[in-house]
Amino acid sequence: MAATTHSSTFLLPSIPADNGHPRTYALVLLNQRLPRFTPLLWKAAHLRVCADGGANRVYDELPQLLPHEDAVDVRNRYKPDVIKGDMDSIRPEVLHFYTNMGTKVVDESHDQDTTDLHKCVAFICDDTQDQDKSNLCILAAGALGGRFDHEIGNINVLCRFSSTRIILLSDDCLIQLLQGSLRHEIYIQSSVEGPHCGLIPIGRPSRSTTTTGLQWDLTDTEMRFGGLISTSNIVKAEKITVQSDSDLLWTISIKKP
DSSP, X not given: OOXXXXXXXXXXXXXXXXXXXXXXXXXXXXXXXXXXXXXHHHHHEEEEEEETTHHHHHHXXXXXXXXXSOHHHHHHHSOOSXXXXXXXXXXXXXXXXXXXXTOEEEEOTTOOSSOHHHHHHHHHHHHSOGXXXXXXXXXXXXXXXXXXXXHHHHHHHHHHTTTSEEEEEOSSEXXXXXXXXXXXXXXXXXXXXXXXXXXXXXXXXEEEEEEESBTTOOSSEEEOTTSOOEEEEEBOSSEEEEEESSOEEEEEEEOOO
């Protein structure tokens, strides 16, 4: 079975070299409270896309995250490349501010069948060259918290774009999809994440999941809703391995400074 690696180095003050295979990060900013580490994500990303009302969050909250800097300077420096969505949440003055600065606006109010995150992920995938897609990692800031139906919609995007590496982020945790067709090696950045973690079957039950590096490892274990799922687990090693016959959600806590 082919193996793939994961690491939350984007949470570090500077991203170390990645053994010759650097990630290409794109950032989506959603209309939920932005994580305190959003400036780090912004720095790591080559493309920054606001999902509709996410532009309000950038305009209002980034100056609060950088309180020792002038708010006008912060807003001028943190200009999104694209604003995309059904445009029902962005405030007119925020839209005017960013369009005057040259931000591209893509109005998809005609599409009410997909979420704003779905629209932004599709845009990023279309904008990425085929040869770069294997290294693409989309970071979705403000994807967790708030309304539960929004959270479920964001998790559904992970499933709809299962071959694309997407990480949902809040102040407290991250969530990503681990494809069942691959063996996963997760390198823990213990200075910024952990120790609490979980593995949750998504789409269908897992007949067999095996892990190493957890306090309560799984060995050919069946997981399903209504039965066993691996929540409130603890990372005990620098490398976690996960192998399953179905897709799983991996979640790990993010440490407070």
